[in-house]
Amino acid sequence: MVTSTEPAPVVPPADPPSPSEPPRRRRLVAMSVWGVAFVAGWFGIGLPTDPLYAFVWLWTATVAWNSHRPWRTHLRFARDWLPVVLLLAAYNLSRGFADNGATPHVLELVAADRWMFGWLLGGDVPTVWLQERLYDPEAVRWWDVLASWVYFSHFVVALAAAVVLWLRNRDRWAAFMRRWAFLCATGLVTYFLYPAAPPWWAAKYGLLEEVARISTRGWRAFGMHGAGNLLNAGQIASNPVAAMPSLHTAFALFVVVFFLGSVRRRWWPLLLAYPLAMTFTLVYAGEHYVIDVLVGWAYVGMTFLVVGLAERWWRRRTTGRVEGPPAAEPSVTS
Known part of the structure; x- marks a missing residue:
């Protein structure tokens, strides 16, 4: 009697790990070292508000995250980002000359805020009303701490979002940077054409009730006196009459709007809470009027509209150039 046995199934060998896949331990160690160095720089030098x-810090973070890759890949970050950083540095320097000795606009901004909110706040502008009720010169409250962190986020959120896009999707990174550059450029042009002073400046020269500039005081609650060193130095050196529009709130809304279509709608309220928190921070801290914020939001809408139309025009133009004109039909002669 002959018995037959079925052959045992052949189990394919497990795929070897891809050489491009970083060992988790190596990435964890590299990011831990970066985090320790960042905290040390944060306490010793200050939070990174200078471009x-x-x-x-952003470049070294990408190096730590992709520490398994060869150095030539890390040089691409410098190649792509150095022009962006130089533009930001030039923007910060040129903004300091925006007033050009002209008298800044103040009274119309105060009048605009009073027209919008005076009936509700007893004739006060929102900054004065908020500081009278929330600001205590002798004590730092929890909302002061939150406001300082929200204020600082202006200097890193947009850059950090752009770095993530650069790592994951270069086309979206390019789209992000085109819109961001346009927003910065239009804001800078406005600073030259319409130099405007913030509430703390108006109060300093007696054009508004007493207003304190308190955007960085919240860090004192944790003994982080050096955290705002660079930010405070930048505030002293920067142009004090570049308040219209508020690019702080414009950047916050810009980042949210750019990513809004990529997340589920249930997360939209959380994302939209960020520009609202930035608005409260800037108005409460004496950095901006509400009218500055509204104009900044309008600039965000203009940015997406204008750059989006320009991109569609460019795609149509380049597509037509690649495809070329349709071939002429041969003539028929009898």
Whole structure:
């Protein structure tokens, strides 16, 4: 009697790990070292609010995250980002000359805020009304701490979002940077054409009730006196009459709008809470009027509209150039 046995199934060998896949332990160690160095720089030098200083930290973060890759790949970050950082540095420097000795606009901004909110706040502008009820010169409250962190986020959120896009999708990164550059450029042009002073400046020269500039005081609650060193130095050196529009709130809304279509709608309220928190921070801290914020939001809408139309025009133009004109039909002669 002959018995037959079925052959045992052949189990294919497990795929070897891809050489491009980083060992988790190596990435964890590299990011831990970066985190320790960042905290040390944060306490010793200050939070990275200067574009060049922020560039160094962002670049080293990408190196730590992709530490398994060869160095030539890390040089691509410098190639792509150095022009962006130089433009930001030039923007910060040129903004300081925006007033050109002209008298800044103040009274119409105060009048606009009073027209919008005076009936509700007893004739006060929102900054004065908020500081009278929330600001205590002798004590730092929890909302002061939150406001300082929200204010600082202006200097890193947009850059950090752009770095993530650069790592994951270069086309979306390019789209992000085109819109961001346009937003910065239109804001800078407005600073030259319409120099405007913030509430703390107006109060300093007696054009508004007493207003304190308190955007960085919240860090004192944790003994982080050096955290705002660079930010405070930048505030002293920057142009004090570049308040219209508020690019702080414009950047916050810009980042949210750019990513809004990529997340589920249930997360939209959380994302939209960020520009609202930035608005409260800037108005409460004496950095901007509400009218500055509204104009900044309008600039965001203009940015997406204008750059989107320009991109569609360019795609039609380049597509037509690649495809070329339709071939002429041969003539028929009898």
